[in-house]
Each structure stands twice: as C-alpha cells, then as structure tokens.
Amino acid sequence: MEIAHPYLLFLGDVPDALAAKTGLGIVDWRREWCLGQYRLDGCKADAGLPDMAPKQAAEAGAKTMIIGAVNAGGVLPEHWVDSIVAALEAGLDVASGLHMRLADVPEIRDAAARTGRHLRDVRHSEIAFATGKGTRRTGRRLLAMGTDCSVGKKYTALALEKGMRDAGFDADFRATGQTGIFISGRGVSLDAVVADFISGAAEWISPAAEPDHWDVIEGQGSLFHPSFAGVTLGLLHGSQPDAFVVCHEPTRTTMRGVDTPLPTIQQVIDMTIALGRLTNPEIRCVGICVNTAALSEPDARRELTEIERAYELPTTDPVRFGCASIVQRIAREFPSA
C-alpha cells in the first residue's frame, strides 16, 4: 500500500481537534508532505495549513486527498461524499483509514472509475501475505511495546526514527496502523489482517535489510490487553526485534476499554523477552518511553527520574524531551559492523 504525496488533508466539519487526530498527526510528522487542508463549513479542527479546495490543491501539485478526520461512529457521513467526488474529479487519489471501503459508496466508486483515480483504503490490504516463518532476517529492528493501547507507541517510534537519523543511523519508521501508513506513505494496518497471517504480515512490513539498517516498528496493543494481545504477539514474533522500548501512560488505572488492571513496566519487559526470544534470542529492552502529556513539567520530570532509577534504563518522554538517551543506548549496545 503506497500513498502518493503531497497530500491535501480533508478535515470535514468535525466538532473538535480529537476527531481530526489522524490529519493532525500527519502534520506533526510530515509537514513537508502536506500542501493544504480542506475544511467544510463549521469545522472546528485546524491543522495550521493553508485552506484549499481539491482543484486548487491539484493545481499546486497535490497527489492524494487523505480523509484526516472521523465522525462519531467511524462511518463516512453522507455530506462528505461530494467532497470526495470533487477530489477525484480534480485528479487526486483519495485515501481513507475508515473500516468501510470508499468504493462501497456507489457515487465514489463511479467517480473513481470515471476519472481513473485510485481509492486507497489503508485498513484493507490487497496483499496475499504468507504465514510467518520465524527465520532470522538481516538488518536491525526496534519495536515499541506498551503497558496498554493508545499510550504513544506510534509517536515514540516516529521520535526514535528522527532521533536515530539525527544521530547518523540509517533508520526507517515502519507503519502497522492507518495513521502511521499516511505518515510513512506505506505499511499494513495489522489489526485488519486475517488472524492466520499476523506474523507473516509483520515479516512483510520489515523485510531483510542491510546489516546496519534499523527498522523502527510502530507497536500495536499490549501483551496484557485482553482484546488485542494476539495482534501484539504476532507483531512481536514477526518483527523479531533486536531491541524494544516500553511505552507507558502513568495516569491510567485500567486498560483502555476494559476493566483489566494495567501491568507494570517490569511485567511488560519480562513478558516481551519471554515471548520475543522465540524469533530473536538476543532481544533486549533499551528504554522506557512515558507519555507525560497529562502531567506538569516538574511532575513529568519527577516521574521520569523515578522510573529511570527503578528500572536502570534510559527513560524519557520522547515527544516532550527528546530521545537522545535511548539513541545513545542503542548506539552503545549495537555497535555497527
């Protein structure tokens, strides 16, 4: 699944920034791919991009309009269909991370056929994956694990990609979810893969590479989440990471969406190693990434210091305070060949 950029971000008429977090996430990490935003009357989200209609965006060189917002329920509102048809008519491809397929809407399907433009449903891969093999591949891999879902694994992986590149590493972010796919222009939405092929899809996402190349792989779910642990384990086995970080949100009390209590960071480290060594006996933890967005800066720094002392591992909020300590740890533990 390759998504052509530059992008026009469609934000619809959503009532707040949260509903546009896909679009805002793309701007956070790939501002240079984003030509403009397309908003309907009443839109309360703002990605800070020039407002433009599809025709203007196409004339300015845009290749794809990304549906960067969701309405309640995750379905496509009927009054967004005209905007999507207009984008196709203007010569743009249209990409969506919704569960439904764009082509399931007859007007959109017909417009795509008429204009010859592509509809990119990133939750639906057309690739026929093989089952996972567990065979060691060349190249280095880092995977973001978590004490829970939605604790910042994607942002952590993106911050590590940037930090490693800045430090001279040859590193690529590898997307395993829809927003990550828009940010990197490729990848597989793992949660939508058929169960038998989870680890096979993870192997596909992160293929054999040069010995010093690092794939920094977006994590999914948690080994301790009763809804999604199977996806997490298949991703761990298929990624065969040399290194992992544990992502944590310190104000949670139960796992997202369920009544299950949160595991400790130590439980996540131990279980990741116990399970991950099946496909990489050398797997090790290189740091802890804490999402401190809910804490004041002094509280955040205190929390990080406490966790760092308790675990004796580099600990940071990679978005707020950078990830130099973890990158240094990686450089020390994995000297280039």
Added chain:
Amino acid sequence: MEIAHPYLLFLGDVPDALAAKTGLGIVDWRREWCLGQYRLDGCKADAGLPDMAPKQAAEAGAKTMIIGAVNAGGVLPEHWVDSIVAALEAGLDVASGLHMRLADVPEIRDAAARTGRHLRDVRHSEIAFATGKGTRRTGRRLLAMGTDCSVGKKYTALALEKGMRDAGFDADFRATGQTGIFISGRGVSLDAVVADFISGAAEWISPAAEPDHWDVIEGQGSLFHPSFAGVTLGLLHGSQPDAFVVCHEPTRTTMRGVDTPLPTIQQVIDMTIALGRLTNPEIRCVGICVNTAALSEPDARRELTEIERAYELPTTDPVRFGCASIVQRIAREFPSA
C-alpha cells in the same frame, strides 16, 4: 454458523485417505450424523459409509453435503463443480472448509440461487464479532493447548467431551476450526477471523453458561509457533479457561512448517499460566495428552509413564487409551457447586 445434519460426505476422487481427513474425522466423532459418502471414479479414500449420490441421500433425509476432502493446493477442482451443483439440485445445502468461497464459482452460485439452498463456507463467518472484553463469564471452560500445531488438540477435546459426558458432566465441544465445525455443527474458524477480533470471537464461541457446564474448547496452534502464536493467545484470552491440557507429539523435532525447535511441555504449561491468568487468575493444568500414533503400544505406554512421572499430572493418549484419569482430576479439582 450452523450446519444442518444428517450429512452426505463428498470425498471426490482424492488419491489417499489423508486428503479426505476432514470427512474421516467427521465419521470418527459423529458417525450417527453421516448417512453416506459420495465418491467419484478413482477415489482412494473410504469412510466406511454407504456410497450414494446426492439424490438418494436427499431422499434418505440428508440435509447437507460436506466437502470432506481437499485436493493438492486446497482449491476446488473444476471437475467437482458438477457434483456440488447436483447436490444443490437434489435439495441439499453444501458446506466447505476451503479458503475460497463456494459462491465464487459462478455455476455453484447460480445453482444455489436457483434452488434456494445454502452454501456454508465455514472459514468465512458472517458474524460481526465485538472485540474481546476479558470480563469473567459463568460456566467452566477447558482449552486444549499444544507444544505445536497438528498434535491432536481437536481429537483431545472431542475425547474429553465424550469422557466427561460419560462421567456425568454437562460438557460441550466448542469448535474453532473447520473440521471441528462440521463435527459439532457450529463454531467459528478462528484462523480466518480479522486479527482485532480473535479474542472477541473466542468469547462468542464459549458464551456464559450454567455454573457446572463445561465448554471443552478445541485449541489452535501453539504459543511457541512463530506463525500462529497470535491466534493461540487470542483464543486463550477469550476462552478464559479454568483448566487446560497440553497436547504433545513425541516424535517431532521442529515446529510444523518452520525451523523453530519444539518447546518442552513445561514451557507450555508455564507460559499458558503466565498469559492465561490475565483473564482467569485460577487457570491450571489438569493433564497431558500425548499423540502416540507413531509409537508401538509398549513404547507408547512407556512414554506416557515417563511423562506422567516427570510432570506429576495425569498423562494419556486420549484417543488410544481413553482419558479417565484426566476426567477424574477435573472432577476432583472442580467439585460441582
């Protein structure tokens, strides 16, 4: 997915019994549901049932023709299509465990529409599963775990269902794979569920029940198999078993289809408890089931004795020697309320 019986078993013209193992498995466990077999010229498999054509079978009361054989590659041979159309014309539903859908063949789709009969593709569930919740349900559950794929987990669960019923338990086999679905008439082929819904589908398969009711759940894969461990973990979390058995094939040296070495029985016990207690803190191992088909009877008995001594758990080949010791253990560990 409910499959109406009695069945007519279609064995095609397969070259050996292995290719008809789905059909033969149904006869092993549900002889009373099987009216006859339908074989084409040259068929080398024999389920020991009266040979009959679809018309005869329908007249004798059959409701469904099961595709009980596969040819190399797992696709539907063109020369089987006429037989399937004939079954629909005779008034039978047709059920298949192939990866492809029966309705993808235009002649079959048209015949089903014309006759109003159902096509049952047991690998493709039409149910919209919820994500798993991890909430405790009433009723008891036993899950068959394994050191590998294809070590006898389905036969073990079926033998335990029978043994428990014979001992007065209220017990039901719960199918998680295609042959199991034909044997029980219902279930979900877990390997074909979308990854996000594995544990949710497992929760659906084994719903809340009377406090003394036992679901005996067919296992899938292995926590130590690099291709399928994600499915196994989702099934474990969704099943929230009170009890599990470990199934083992003593002559294997590597996991099926990959180069990964086999785990020990102890590793499977420990990892099943470590992961399974997320959704059932009381989970415990109640026995070891060894598939001794490759061993002489003296060797088989010696192997069972050795394992039983090493692990201090009831150990048997449930198909060859019955499972009374495990059923007694369950009765002792889980006295009825």
